[in-house]
Amino acid sequence: MYAALWRVLPGPVWVRILILVVLAAVVLFALVTWVFPWVDSLLGPQEGTVGP
Template sequence: MYGALWRVLPGPVWLRILLLLVLVAVVLFALVTWVFPWVDSLLGPQEGTVGP
């Protein structure tokens, strides 16, 4: 899969690395902004108490 992604990206090696970094940043941003809050709302509240 990674080899196929590497072959699909255009340009020289430095441009491919830059594009991969941008793609990773976009995916992480989407996960933190939309996916993780949605999953958290499905799981419900987690009550943690410490005491006797």
Template sequence: MYGALWRVLPGPWWVRLLILLILIALVLFALVTWVFPWVDSLLGPQEGTVGP
């Protein structure tokens, strides 16, 4: 799968690497901004208390 993605990207190896780094950064940004908060709202509060 990664080999196929590498072959589809245009340009020399350094341009491909730059494109992949930008794509990874965008995916991580989307996860932190929208996906993780949405999943957290579905799970509800985690109340962990330690009693005596």
């Protein structure tokens, strides 16, 4: 899968690395902004206590 992605990307090696870094940043931003809060709302509050 990674080799296929690497072959599809245009340009020299440094452009491919830059594209992959930007794509990774966009994916992480989308996860933190939309996906994780949505999943958290589905799970509900976690009530954990420590001690007696």
